[in-house]
Amino acid sequence: MADASKLEQPGRRDFLYIATGAFGALGVSVGAWPLLDQMNPDASVKALASIEVDISTIGEGESMTVNWRGKPVFIRHRTAVEIKASADVPLSELKDPQTDAERAEKPEWLIMVGVCTHLGCIPLGEAGEYNGWFCPCHNSVYDTAGRIRKGPAPLNMEIPEYEFLSDTKIKIG
Amino acid sequence: MNNLKQNITSIARKTAIALLVVSSVSGSALAAGDHLEGAPEAKHVDWSWAGVFGTFDRAQLQRGYQVYKEVCANCHAMDLVKFRNLSQSGGPEFSEAAVKVLAAEYEIEDGPDAEGEMFIRPREPKDSMPAPFANNNAAKASNGGALPPDLSLIAKARGHYSFKDLFMGRDGLTGGTNYIYNLLTGYVDEVPEYILENDHHVNEMGKEADPNFTEQHFELGDSNFNHFYEGYKIAMAAPLFEDSVEYTDGTAATLEQQAEDVASFLIWAAEPKMEIRKSIGIKVLLYLIILAGLMYAVKRRIWENVRH
């Protein structure tokens, strides 16, 4: 086979080759971004990202589950007993320390994403050792503020962004 | 003599058109194949957004939306366009707060609620533009049997792409907007002279060719006359007149201005990503041209000592 490298040895790793290779690699990596980014939430999904909920019908000691971004959100109208039970717990006993005030903007309303922070199951309400939530999948136990107390879950259940539009209406997201 | 002259001009015109098509292998529809003697020429508008660097004029898109909302929307839906689109970049770019207000002017049925009832709520940015009729049958029934088409994609659906667009560096979207512009400005109250003359011309030729030929006349019927509609008879009555909207930005609402504004709005609605498409395109092409230059140098360097 005729091979010019046998006739004359060109410097293979000279500047031109490196520059071209680098420039090409740059293009390939920038070009790969759209191929990945297309899997992120699209504009129509983002547009549906907030919901408004009427909470006037939830009596004390009652809960409601609403669908937000494809996940259940627990809205619980807590009783005085539940609030006190949660508020009295010293932070040192908690795996993921958060005060009750940090968990609920208005103490009687606990609004959180009802997904166990272990592996994503939905915990059962008014259940478990602390009469909060209990996840049947791997026995994680949450208290009346949705904080993790026992079991494999590492964190408290997530509090979504929400605001009270009025006393009876909240906007989640 | 006159007939002969007409024949020759028409042959020459057809040859020119055919040659243009031969030079293209594109499967695109050909516009205005049968242009009648004496008919007005379709106007080619100088669109701000045409061309490689063209961008939309925000104020024009906002005016166009106003025309759509106050005039077109009475009969035409725009299902694919959501209110939130009005605030996204590359469009009319209303503020998000303004879009909420615009959307809330209309209502939509939602539900079912906790009691299982459907309820009416104001539209939100995530909702689409309101449809004037419940369904196509209702739309037809209210419009003498003609269905006012959805306008979401109309500017692209009425487009035609020619090789000229390629050579002119145009986007290929101007065909549809020029058509809309000409259609909206192409109404006249009475059937014009050139149609009547042509009537006569057609009849003369028909008689020669066929002894059983019966006279044909151009009958408008319930339709309206439009210079630029195929067959000249259009069910839609002239929608726009001088001052049929009052622009909030103080622009004089001439018929031409409104037609231009709404045509631009419609091409944005059909191709909302046009601006980002072009701006990314310029970067991609620049990158590829530089890369091609480098690759050429590499290829030459490698083949330097090889004759081939």
Next chain:
Amino acid sequence: MSGHSTYVPKSDAGKWLEERLPIISLMHSAAVSMPNPRNLNYWWVFGGIAMFMLIVQIVTGIILAMHYTPHADMAFNSVEHIMRDVNWGWMLRYTHANGASMFFIAVYIHILRGMYYGSYKAPREVLWLLGMLIYLLMMATGFMGYVLPWGQMSFWGATVITNFFEVVPFIGDDIRTLLWGGFAVDNPTLNRFFSLHYLLPFVILGVVVLHIWALHVPGSNNPLGIEPKTKQDTMSFHPYFTMKDLYAIVLFAIVLFYFVFFNPNFMGHPDNYIPANSLVTPAHIVPEWYYLPFYAILRSIPDKLGGVVGMFGAILIMFVVPWLDTSKVRSAKFRPAYRIFFWIFVFNGILLGYFGQVSTTDDFLGIHGVTNLLVSRISTIYYFGFFIVILPVLGLIEKTKPLPNSISEAVLGVEGAAEEAALLAAAEAKA
């Protein structure tokens, strides 16, 4: 693939793998050490470009399928959802739509290059057959892909094409019903077309591997159409042809992305932005541009069965080209008469493409009394005549020009070749 490899594993891991699965040496022989004629011109880059386009289509296609909904009620809007809402969706869809056209452009040039230089002749018949099979699969894939947006042209294109099968004697009606999954083109048709449109590109990819395999056994043809004799006649695939092909791919990508970013609808049809309506046929039904020549052949034959047979025959006849051509000389470079007929064939193909989209009853270029139909019939006759008459007869009677002794002699001249051979021998002796 055929033992050209000079690959010797350096690492222990490399040796370990080589003994068990010699995949690296296989790839090495295919893309690195494969000897290629040194005189290949730029018409030889379109195989690599077609490969690049196939990959672009598969990657963008897989992504589009993540967002597309193959249901008659939702397909149109899901495509618009991709265009409007999905991140970069407009770019990916426009790349896929224009990529299909560019893929066909590359493949058409690739096929015509093969015809010009006689690349289908022995011992490369199987290579040609596999190539034609790829082309046929591409036509099927492209057609089914065009149906997916479920616009007016999608729907009516599908209706027209599936109706072709009705002409099959006795069972035509049943075949058509089977294709439709109903009594007209409808949701079941869309669903199966989506499934097959996803499947076929991978079948194409498989045949491409066979095509490359079949290329590596005899090696590439070249513009002179004579086989390489000495080492001097060839160059290693890498870096010489890899860099040349990559350079050509970048140039081709410039054209592709010009259309994607600045004229994305040019090769489409405006009517496909109108949702499918089974009650209204568009005024002018035209297929995608890459089917137009065959569509013109269909329309030029005044009989339904004859038209369909003619159209499919026009594609199938290409499969037997290696056995129709009787010439001993491969390259048109040394066949002056064939060269003329070849270029008429190319021009005739473009003309057929033109006839595929104009009204058959109109006058051809406005010449009074000469209809498009008449000229398209002449074009059709030439198309078939080229294969059935010109290729076999010309090979027997044509006076060809003398062939050079070797590729290197043709490139370097007799003295130059001897000089280079001496240099090479000296370099090898030194090593």
